[in-house]
Amino acid sequence: MPAETARRVELAITGMTCASCANRVERKLNKLDGVTASVNYATERASVEFPAGTAVADLVSAVETAGYGASPQRPEEDRAGELGERVAIAAALGAPVVVLSMVPAWQFPGWQWFALALASTVVWVCGWPFHRAAAVNARHGASTMDTLVSMGVIVSYLWSLYALVFGEAGALGMRHEFSLVPRPSTTGDIYLEVAVGVTVFLLLGRWLEARSKRRAGAALRAMLELGAKDVAVVEDGVETRVPISRLRSGQRFVIRPGERIATDGLVVDGSSAVDRSLVTGESVPVEVEPGDQVVGGTVNAGGRLVVEATRVGRDTQLARMARLVERAQSGKAEVQRLADRISAVFVPVVLGVAVLTLAGWLLAGRPLEFAVTAAVAVLVIACPCALGLATPTALLVGTGRGAQLGILVKGPEVLESTRRVDTVVLDKTGTVTTGRLDLVEVLPAAGVTRAELLTVAGAVELGSEHPIAAAVVRGARAEVPVLPEVTGFVNREGLGVTAVLDGRRVTAGRPSLVALPESLDELAAQERRKGRTVVAVAVDDEPLGLLSVTDAVKPTSAQAVRELRALGLRPVLLTGDHQVVAEAVAAEVGIDEVIAGVLPAEKVDVVRRLQAEGRVVAMVGDGVNDAPALATADLGLAMGTGADVAIEAGDLTLVRGDLRVAADAIRLARRTLRTIKGNLFWAFAYNVMGLPLAALGLLNPMLAGAAMAFSSVFVVTNSLRLRGFHPSTT
CATH class of the missing domain: 2.70.150.10 (Calcium-transporting ATPase, cytoplasmic transduction domain A)
Structure with a gap:
């Protein structure tokens, strides 16, 4: 899609109850001509890119035809609050049903009909969101996780109703024994506690999930609320x-x-x-x-x-940060796309397994109620809700925590890149160094005080706009707040400046302008070997001393390099400066590999050369001339204190100018990726272990519902651990 015709909108999606719903909405949107959509269940948002000829109303209509609601603004409804009310009512009405079904001593005459009345409210009123979602999807020839839940609950309820009306279960004085596993029995058994228990546990899981998701997005909401009113x-x-x-x-x-x-x-x-x-x-x-x-x-x-x-407005740093975070949270990592593909076929497969379980037990000679119970357990235990939550919740928390620490992730695909990187190229100016010349050494001649040298040098350089002069003036004012005025100021281009101070001629500039004694000449040579610029100061041709100016290394750069090495990265210093200057800086921060004298246009070639050597390269820079290299690198880290074009080209933006944040960013990204993979493992392991148990008739459907709810809560809770990530920069 041509960039000039592409438009983007964020849609708030309502009515989604599981990750399969998000997949369905995404597929519906992507069927529209020229539309590229990504739907995130955790944030309940669709990020849609569409051609100019398509109206937002067309996008909303497509979502509505799929059975869901859509709006360009985030809805103000409190989903956690609504679910909380449903949980409270379901638990209050369902508890007597479960207790009566499990404790024969408390089963008074006619208890089963009392339990039916309570269970009917729980199943059809409190559990209505599951059934509505299943019906909507069935009307469109689709199945989701809600299909499994709804079928499991309805089958348990209808079987119980059948046993009560047409079987032996309706007789007064009937006793019902509870078992952890389905048991072969007669039509005297009812499963109202299964229908109620599954509904309560799943509603509880959805409520805890909604609360956790709200906590997960707290960082972004806090950022959006920072602006003044x-x-x-x-x-x-x-x-x-x-x-x-x-x-x-x-x-x-x-x-x-x-x-x-x-x-x-x-x-x-x-x-x-x-x-x-x-x-x-x-x-x-x-x-x-x-x-x-x-x-x-x-x-x-x-x-x-x-x-x-x-x-102002959308152009502020805060607004741009919020957009970057939202874009990252609404996107999908490659591991999530794999999970989406699996969950898209998982529900139909589970329905098939449930049918085979029912048929298999019947062919094996087991009673119908045993076969039905085992099939219901398969439907309930197999719901891959945890699978759908594994990636988006971790991404939501990880990117939110990063935003709090001044680390902005451009997109979820960046997480994969941080794992593979083995080389980090560091631009020198503005990244490893301050990017500003500073006075670092004051070397007075014999018999001259430091204050005298700074006073004279600061006064004469005050009239110059050269960066070296500015560094001298800043350094002088730090110790001599009031500098005297000079007259007869002359700028000698490329050499230095002269002026008259108290009737005496003052010179400041290259050492070649002043006849230096041997001691000062040796000091000047030493400073030059360190890669520094030397300014000689004289009064009436008498040397007053030397000033050493350099682009100072940031105080935290050496620590940052050590931390990058600890992450298994090989640091490379890249600069357009002379080799001597570059090597001096590299030695100070602990970098062994130096590439100096590189023109801005050649930085891309350096990155490509390293990639050709088989290295996976991360680039850290802040200037306009760094943007092409940032975009070319496998992972671009832009310092937020630098140019806008560099920030746009980077995959990660470091809001502060502290290089240690680069190490923190990589650590956080890798930890987020590990959390996602851990979530996916446990989600898969849960389904892989649970399905055979259910199919073999070794799992009560109510326990299956509790376990499924726990798996979703576990995944979200595990993701919330990312909120405790601590940087090294505090």
């Missing part, structure tokens, strides 16, 4: 409180201590500490001052700030 806009010096929807890019607004920052912007007045923990996962507030960027949704923890809005 109104903002104090400043116009002509007057503050006016307006709804956030009226804020426009370029407008200035005020943020007082304790308030949430309304949108992305640039601080123009004031200084404060900003708590960014809910957006980036940083545990320590960050100091901001005029010229610094702030992110909407963060909290002003200190003084009053005046901020100029740079991004």
Whole structure:
């Protein structure tokens, strides 16, 4: 589908009760011309890409013809609340039925008719969602997990009704013995406790599942609720409180201590500490001052700030983060597609197994009621609800936890890539280093103090806009807040600057501009061997000392490299800088393999060369020139502090500029994938072990219902363990 004609919409789907329902809706949507849809049962959403000639109403209509509801907005209904009410009523009415059926001593004359009245309400009122879903699917010639549940419950109920009306079970004074396994008997046996028990247990399982799914999506909901509702806009010096929807890019607004920052912007007045923990996962507030960027949704923890809005609405970092997380949660990993294919044929196969079980026991000479009970147990135990929940719930929790920690997963297919990666290519500037030149060494000449050297150098460099000059000025101001004024400033292109300070000529620039004594000359050579840029300072041609400037390595980069190695990854430093500079940085952080002097366009070639050597490559970068390499790599990790194009090209976005988050991202992705595979194993194992037991007549249908409900709850609970993932960056 051409990109310019493609449209995308998120549909909230109602009426789905199992993963088979989601598969049915997905198939119905994908039959439309040019439509590509992915339906996620855990989030109850359909992510649909469709051509411009198709209307959203056509998509909604397709879903409705399949027997479900659809809306472009998320419904406000509380599914867990409705299921909770059904569970409470079913349990209250069903408990006497189960107790009376299991305890002969409590079976008073006519108890079975009392149990029938209670069971009828449980089966047909409380259990109506199962039967309605089964009927809808049957009308369309399809079968789902609800088909198995509904058939099991109805067969148990109708058999009991038959035994009560036409058999011996309706006689007053009848005693009913309970057994953990179906037992050969006469038409004096009824299975109302099976119909009730299965309904209660499955409703309980669905309720716990709905609650767990809501907890699983809590991280995304919290992110969506971070935005401010109104903002104090400043116009002509007057503050006016307006709804956030009226804020426009370029407008200035005020943020007082304790308030949430309304949108992305640039601080123009004031200084404060900003708590960014809910957006980036940083545990320590960050100091901001005029010229610094702030992110909407963060909290002003200190003084009053005046901020100029740079991004509003859907363009803010918070909104983009939420879209990335939702896109990841609505997609499907390859392992989920396998599970979908299996569950699509599983229900018809189980129906066949149930029929064979019924026929087999009848041919073996067992009573009809025994054969029916065994077939019902097959229908109930085989429901692959856990299989349908295994992937989406783990993905929901894992991506939500990642969002809390400043790790955004672009799509579920990324999880597979993190498992296979064995080499990680690290861009140097802005990734391993700060991406900004900083003053790292102050080397005064004999008889000159550090303060004197910084005062003179800062004063003369103040008039230059060169990055090296800016680094010198920042370093000088950190120790000498007030710098003296100079006159006669001259910029000598490519060499340095000169000016007059207190009647004396000051020079700052390349060491070749100044006649350095042997001691300072040796120090300059040492700094150059470290890959640093040296600035010589002189007054009236008398050397005052040296300043060493470099793109400093981030304090956490060395630890990040160690953590990447611990994950079995081989780090490679990639840079366009000189070999000497690159090797100095690599030695500082512990990287052995260095590829230097690479032009931006050649970074893709480096990634392809490594892939040709049989390596599975992850690329970490932040600049515009990194975007092609990020897209080419098997796994692209974009630093969120970098360019938008790099973020769009990456598979994982690291909201913070801390390289340790890259290791955390890979660890979280791998753990999420392990959880998905563990869920799938137990879901499969449950069905594989349970089906033979049921078919052999070794399992009471009520226990089968309890076990099936437990399996779904187990899978969701196991996924929720991902909420306890702890990063190394705190």
